[in-house]
Amino acid sequence: MSVDGAQLWTLNQRLLGVVMDACTGELAELELETKEFFVLAEVEASPYPAEIATALLLPKASVTVYVRNLVAKGFVRREIDEADLRRHRLVLTAEGTQARDRALAALAAEYDRRLARVTPQDRVELKRILKAMLAF
Numbered sequence: 826m827s828v829d830g831a832q833l834w835t836l837n838q839r840l841l842g843v844v845m846d847a848c849t850g851e852l853a854e855l856e857l858e859t860k861e862f863f864v865l866a867e868v869e870a871s872p873y874p875a876e877i878a879t880a881l882l883l884p885k886a887s888v889t890v891y892v893r894n895l896v897a898k899g900f901v902r903r904e905i906d907e908a909d910l911r912r913h914r915l916v917l918t919a920e921g922t923q924a925r926d927r928a929l930a931a932l933a934a935e936y937d938r939r940l941a942r943v944t945p946q947d948r949v950e951l952k953r954i955l956k957a958m959l960a961f
Contacts, residue, residue: 844935851931855924856898864891865900865917865925872914873906900924 845859852862863881871877878888892915895901900921906912917925940948 840939844932844939847935848928848931852928855928857924857928858891858894860887861891861894862925862928864888865895865921866929868901868915868917868921868925872916873912874915877915895921 849859852859855862857865860881860883864877864883867877867880871880874888874892875885877883877892878885881888883891892901892903896903898920899918901915902918903913904916906914943951
């Protein structure tokens with residue numbers, strides 16, 4: 826049985842879309858748009874807007890808008906980077922951390938509902954496969 830990479834890609838995208846759609850209510854309660862959530866979730870790992878754009882495959886101009894919105898909502902603040910005074914790094918506020926954690930919990934709960942349909946053995950195999958693909 827042949828498995829087409831494009832078909833797998835499409836199925837994965839559909840799954841991610843379904844999970845995100847199921848979480849829109851929780852995101853709305855937090856006053857977060859979907860892409861704002863992704864930016865918020867990436868701030869600790871990538872504290873510079875250009876890094877966030879690269880990590881999330883988003884245009885830099887879009888990230889600028891999302892960051893501006895997150896700052897206005899009190900979820901993120903800009904700080905001068907002590908290593909390079911020309912740069913600003915992003916830092917999550919306590920409110921931002923709380924919003925991120927709550928949104929991630931909703932996302933994890935919805936993903937877990939989907940994952941419950943998969944046997945524990947297949948979950949282990951899925952994890953192994955995903956790690957192998959990421960290590961490429």
